[in-house]
Amino acid sequence: MSKENYSKSSNELLKSTFLQVERAASYLGLDSGLLKVLHEPKRILTVSVPIRKDDGSLEVYQGYRVQHNLARGPAKGGIRFHQDVTLEEVIALAALMTWKCAVVNIPYGGAKGAIICNPKELSLSELERLTRRYTMEISIIIGPEKDIPAPDVNTNPQVMAWIMDTYSMQHGYSVPAVVTGKPIELGGSQGRNEATGRGCIYTIEEAASYTGLDLGKATVAVQGFGNAGSVAATYLKDLGCRVVAVSDSHGGIYRADGLDIAEVKEFKVRTGTVAGYPGATPMTQQELLGLECDILIPAALENQITEANAADIRAKIVAEAANGPVTAGADEILYQSGIMVIPDILANAGGVVVSYFEWVQGIQHFFWSKDEVNRELRQRMVSSFREVFELARREQVSMRTAAYMIALERVKKAMLLRGLFL
Numbered sequence: 001m002s003k004e005n006y007s008k009s010s011n012e013l014l015k016s017t018f019l020q021v022e023r024a025a026s027y028l029g030l031d032s033g034l035l036k037v038l039h040e041p042k043r044i045l046t047v048s049v050p051i052r053k054d055d056g057s058l059e060v061y062q063g064y065r066v067q068h069n070l071a072r073g074p075a076k077g078g079i080r081f082h083q084d085v086t087l088e089e090v091i092a093l094a095a096l097m098t099w100k101c102a103v104v105n106i107p108y109g110g111a112k113g114a115i116i117c118n119p120k121e122l123s124l125s126e127l128e129r130l131t132r133r134y135t136m137e138i139s140i141i142i143g144p145e146k147d148i149p150a151p152d153v154n155t156n157p158q159v160m161a162w163i164m165d166t167y168s169m170q171h172g173y174s175v176p177a178v179v180t181g182k183p184i185e186l187g188g189s190q191g192r193n194e195a196t197g198r199g200c201i202y203t204i205e206e207a208a209s210y211t212g213l214d215l216g217k218a219t220v221a222v223q224g225f226g227n228a229g230s231v232a233a234t235y236l237k238d239l240g241c242r243v244v245a246v247s248d249s250h251g252g253i254y255r256a257d258g259l260d261i262a263e264v265k266e267f268k269v270r271t272g273t274v275a276g277y278p279g280a281t282p283m284t285q286q287e288l289l290g291l292e293c294d295i296l297i298p299a300a301l302e303n304q305i306t307e308a309n310a311a312d313i314r315a316k317i318v319a320e321a322a323n324g325p326v327t328a329g330a331d332e333i334l335y336q337s338g339i340m341v342i343p344d345i346l347a348n349a350g351g352v353v354v355s356y357f358e359w360v361q362g363i364q365h366f367f368w369s370k371d372e373v374n375r376e377l378r379q380r381m382v383s384s385f386r387e388v389f390e391l392a393r394r395e396q397v398s399m400r401t402a403a404y405m406i407a408l409e410r411v412k413k414a415m416l417l418r419g420l421f422l
Helices: 003-027 033-037 089-104 124-140 158-172 195-211 226-240 261-271 285-289 329-336 350-364 370-395 397-416
Strands: 043-052 059-067 075-081 109-116 147-151 217-221 243-249 251-254 281-283 293-297 318-321 340-342
Touching: 003 033, 003 059, 003 089, 003 329, 033 243, 033 397, 043 089, 059 124, 075 089, 075 124, 075 158, 075 281, 075 350, 089 109, 089 350, 089 397, 109 124, 109 147, 124 158, 147 158, 147 285, 147 350, 158 370, 195 226, 195 340, 195 350, 195 370, 217 226, 217 285, 226 243, 226 261, 226 370, 243 261, 243 285, 251 285, 285 350, 329 340, 340 397, 350 370
Parallel strands: 075 109, 075 147, 217 243, 217 293, 293 318, 318 340
Antiparallel strands: 043 059, 059 109, 243 251, 251 281
16 A cells, blocks of 8 residues: 555545444434544654664664543553554544453553554564653553553554563563563463454354354455454354455455365465465455355455445455455445444454453462463453444444444543543
8 A cells, every 4th residue: 555545545544434433422312512622632752763773873763552531540552563553543542442451341541652654674683672662651641550562563562572671671670560461470361362352252252143154154354364353263163164365465365165274374474474375266355255155354454344335245245454454435335234343442453351360360460371361251241242332223323333433422421430631
């Protein structure tokens, strides 16, 4: 995606997010003044991040940390490293985190962070210096009781370890709860790496139960074969589904009788892409989205299903493992077509739910087994899905509107109870 198109996509994500909020607010009769507050981030921090490159030259990168709303608790959200990331994108993602945390009822507000850089052009030592300097710059607003970062696009447990160590060095003792998504050896949680994909599967299982879909006979297409997409594909195959298509940024593959997901994962590790996987038919991203299948999982970038291609979607269930893959206009088209969309603020909330568990474990210095984590994750995702589904059915609205209604109501109550500090 070109820089210009990426910027347009970021603006579309921000506009679409606000439109969804306004749609839900209209059903709730939300006060217009309160809606104005919810549209504005509480805090935007823009920082310069200078580092010494390996060749001795000095380079300056720009970074952001946006805190959207803190009414329900400390801010929570990932940090992404990307050469085309924009402030508008970070604001939209911070807002989505507010609603995501509220819909699964965990005591956080929303935040997001980013550095404008291409991590593929940086050595490991340069990446470490960039991460540590960025941590120093945003340390004035992060902390276990204030704002807890996590991994996102192009960041991982190692990056979180550097953030934790830098923050801890400032305080003179280890502060594991300052970030989540850490390595297990530094206080990370069991089950965190696969939590987003696993949580998505729990919502799909519930959706299948409510709609009468037999997962043992279901066909699946997954757009985006990164962490969330590959985990979701693996679990769905284990449930008996036939995963007929997957894709990544280089292209897609299709096989009518089903792909061997373990082999596809191994092929991608060797080659860096699923494209070219032997024995499968090449396919574009748009062709994948328009496949006739039971379950479609957009797990790549935002704005993949728009008003231009929404009528082409032929899945029965769309489970949004990515953030904002369906625009507001497209969502209405899918709803009118009778396609169940499990919205991103519910479908991909498994990551932040287990991040919450990790934060709790870090504060208590008492750690759970993987079975305990997955049991608690399932309970949280299932109960949240049922709340959203029942409200959608009762009010005759889409699943997304119902999810936003629940989230808005919870944030509204917290804000009104706390009141305005004058």
